[in-house]
Amino acid sequence: MTGAEPNGGSELTGAEPGPGGSHLGRIGPNVDSARRRVLPAFRRTPAWRIRFAAVLGVLGPGLVSGFADNDAGGIATYSLAGIQFGYALLWVILASQIALFFTQEVGARLGLATGQGLTGLTRERFGVRWATFFVITMLVANLGTIIAEFAGIGAALGLFGVPIPVSAALASVAVVALISRGSYGRVQWAFVGIGVAVSVAYIVSAILSRPDWGAAASALVVPHLSAAPAYWLAVVGTVGTTITPWGQAFIQAYVVDKRLGPEDINTTRLDVGLGSLITNVVAGFIVVACAATLWASGQTGITDVAQAARALGPLAGDAATVLFAVGLLAASLLGLGVVPLASAYTACEAFGWETGVDWRWREAPAFYGLLAFFIGFAALFILIPGLPLIQVLYLSQVLNGLLLPFILVFVMLLASDRRILGDLASGRWLLGIGWSITVVIAVMSVVLVWATVSGTA
Amino acid sequence: MLYLSQAIGRPVQDRQDEPMGRIADLIVAVGDRYPPVTGLVVQTDRRRIFVPWSSVARLDASGAQLRTRTIDIDKFRQRPNEILLRADLMDKQIVDIDGRKVVRVNDLRLDEVGGAWHLVAVDVGGAGLLRRLGIEGPFRTIARNLSRPVPEKYIDWEDVDPVETSIASIKLRVPHQGLAELHPADLATILDQLAPRDRAGVLASLDDEAAADAIEEMEPESQVEVLEDLSPERAADILEEMSPDDAADLVADLDEITRDRILAHMESDEKAEVEELLGYAEDTAGGLMTTEFVSVPATLTAAETIDRLRELEPDAETIYYVYVADEEGRLVGVLSLRDLIVARPEAQIADVMIREPAAVRTSDDREHVAEIVSRYNLLAVPVVDPDERLVGIVTVDDVIEAVVPDSRTRLPLRPGSRGGGTA
DSSP: OOOOOOOSSOOOTTOOOBTTBOOSSOOOSOOOHHHHHTOSSOSOOOHHHHHHHHHHHHSSHHHHHHHHHTSHHHHHHHHHHHHHHTTTTHHHHHHHHHHHHHHHHHHHHHHHHHSOOHHHHHHHHHHHHHHHHHHHHHHHHHHHHHHHHHHHHHHHHHTTTOOHHHHHHHHHHHHHHHHHSSOHHHHHHHHHHHHHHHHHHHHHHHHHTOOOHHHHHHHHHSOOOOOOHHHHHHHHHHHHHHSOHHHHHHHHHHHHHTTOOGGGHHHHHHHHHHHHHHHHHHHHHHHHHHIIIIITTTOOOOOSHHHHGGGGHHHHGGGHHHHHHHHHHHHHHHHHHHHHHHHHHHHHHHHTOOOSTTSOTTTOHHHHHHHHHHHHHHHHHTTSTTOOHHHHHHHHHHHHHHHHHHHHHHHHHHHTOHHHHGGGOOOHHHHHHHHHHHHHHHHHHHHHHHHHHHHHO | OEEHHHHTTOEEEOTTOOEEEEEEEEEEEBTBSSOBEEEEEEEOSSOEEEEEGGGEEEEETTEEEESOSSOOOEEOOOOTTEEEIIIIITTOEEEETTTTEEEEOOEEEEEEETTEEEEEEEEOSHHHHHHHHTOHHHHHHHHHHTTOOOOOOEEEGGGEEEOOOSSOSSOOOOOOHHHHTSOHHHHHHHHHHSOHHHHHHHHHHSOHHHHHHHHHTSOHHHHHHHHHHSOHHHHHHHHHHSOHHHHHHHHHHSOHHHHHHHHHTSOHHHHHHHHHHHTSOTTBHHHHOBSOOOEEOTTSBHHHHHHHHHHHOOOOSOOSEEEEEOTTOBEEEEEEHHHHHHSOTTOBHHHHSEESOOOEETTOBHHHHHHHHHHTTOSEEEEEOTTOBEEEEEEHHHHHHHHSOOOOOOOSSOTTOTTOOOO
């Protein structure tokens, strides 16, 4: 390289002096465009891919919570429903799935309209005392769910002969890993993948077990009523595993976190609709598979998880236990990736504490403290000697069902407030449906309590 | 000292000690450093009435007493510069400017100065929460016996920036003055924590340059959201203020439609620069570089060069290095600002510059760029095209960003989290 000839001025790389002075380092038109044309990684993305990604970006929360609904508690509860009552509870599944769509839709709308989570809104609208009551209710229900996920892992690994203390330790490690490592997005799709696989296994198994399709179809649309406490326990459990307190918080937080706004309402509704439809189909086939294999052959008393695995026998034969265990394990992990975080988040949001895994321990003591408490409590709980895991799975869902009316009342009160929802305010129609669902679930919980008290008295 | 929670619901009496109603809310006028209480909202049997401060004789934790026997039953109307403490602030989110985060209001603290109450601080600590739940006394007793402190946290009203809440009865017309004075990186942290609607409000109150500085510091995902929420005109204005390399990175992340709409509004110069940079692959020197740098011909003297720098007032990201180019635009040398300053004023640049400086090509990958930067301890490395022409520089901060990938996890569930969310 040689020095430049003197030209007495400051020459700025290939720039034409514009009006009012020189430019800095502007590149002139003399770039090697040929070279750029052959660059491998062009930074422009084709339009169709952008559109596809945009749709996928919005699709998600409903699908994820749809699959997360069929967690360990879900699989256990649907299995028990089929084993104990055959096809009789199919109508509850259909009804609770329809209700799921409406409750999730309201939750999503609250998130879209306000950009705030459920407990944050509760705090702003009803003040700190009601918010505290709300959060405690939510946390009790969620703790039950987290215990169920631990029990699910314990039961699944137990089928391979792993002792409970080892499962409890493994489960605790798994939660921490799920929460702290890697991009949740990728993990989430892995969960959904496993969810799909297990769901397909149940569907195939149900078809192979030659169920009485006529009986199933009529049970789907004709409500079957009974005064037996066990029946109502199953009804509330089925509803409580489908529509969950944490699911309400989750859907709202999810749309907020994805920073969706009122303009995304239609995509979100589609997503929520698809999610509840998928949950519905899978839950129905779990019931049918259990009804056609165990209930039909008179094995209606269930004492351990291994029996529920036989519903997959028609498809997997001797490998049914392995398939069931893998499914239960994946379902539990799916729940564990979401519920503890959702719970800690829910509490912190109401009280304005730092929340999220981006903070250090010292910056967000409440958030991490809650997480540690949930995980520790659940791990210790399943260590109780002689604990019937299948009952834990089942009763945790009943607890969800019993606490659900309290949560739904708050959700519906928020949704009835025009100031909050603004342009997304519920019409008379949707409000009517939402309140009806809330009342029906509340009545069911009361009936269960009454049937239990009078049945045991 | 008085907490709002101690005043709400307390009885209001007239001059003859006759009960009139209960305190429903306090009104303050914003604008002052510590907004004074300008009136009460009193809940009587039948309705809420407004009592101006001039009619109030006494206000404390036991309630309020009026000066008059009769008051004009004024239907309460909120004036634009007034805030209702309970309806607009209590339990809502605010920005703690010092702490650079969004917190929730547990209680509000008032102090009496010269016969009037003023809002002085926001209680965001555990003590305020306990007070609101009505268990502060017992809790303090227990804490004292265990010799544990009760966590208290107050934020001075000066260091607070209200955000528009979902439910506030009014849009708070408080300028986001405190936020405008923050360091852009801190402002970005706060913007990341706000809901889109509040974010828009804050951005609207900033000038283009401040907005650009803050957006440059945000996470790529948030940048895209913010830009998509703005009008194309405003987005274009802000992009023009950003350094071209950051602007290009951001534009590259936008979808085709938004991108074209925004670029259409940009000044042709800046637009050409951005489009130019868009042509380079992201993980190459071309993709990392900025086109803002200072280059001079070798024939100047040191003094002339310094004058030139002043005259240009470069908004270049860095002027630590002055590059020397021949009339073809080929890179022939470099000198640091230090070299320039210590050189004799009449010295020729050609004599003091470092010849054949370390440089990278537009197609070199980021690892190579990082290697050069670290081997020669550079703050910036020049980028040349295949004809040796100087086309840009890669500054050290962009290199660090490129080789130390952002390892923060992205979990859904945390609106307002940095880098995304939660589960």
